[in-house]
Amino acid sequence: MGYGDLGSYNANSRIPTPHMDSIASQGMRFTDAHSPSAVCTPTRYALLMGRYAWRLPSLTAGVTNGYSPLIADTNRTTIADIMTEAG
Structure with a gap:
């Protein structure tokens, strides 16, 4: 799974990631590492x-x-x- 598979990074993701999306919506997203x-x-x-x-x-x-x-x-x-x- 790559970061593009998470709904919080990719609205067209085919993999449901509700918990990870919830964490991202309540905190921060890292886009550069x-x-x-x-x-x-x-x-x-x-x-x-x-x-x-x-x-x-x-x-x-x-x-x-x-x-x-x-x-x-x-x-x-x-x-x-x-x-x-x-x-």
Whole structure:
């Protein structure tokens, strides 16, 4: 799913996204983003945790694989937690 699939960004979207549309109507929409890294792991960390990837020393090496230990602090609030609370 890309951002153009959400009704709040695309009135002609064929995918119903009522909860995401509600969140967008009550808050802000992000239409421009910049990656903190050229590889996926630090970028995903930044998006999920809301923190710069360079704040986590273990991410300075680049990409982790599926067998790597969890790098996220489970006590921190993530974007998934916020969206779950919003419905």
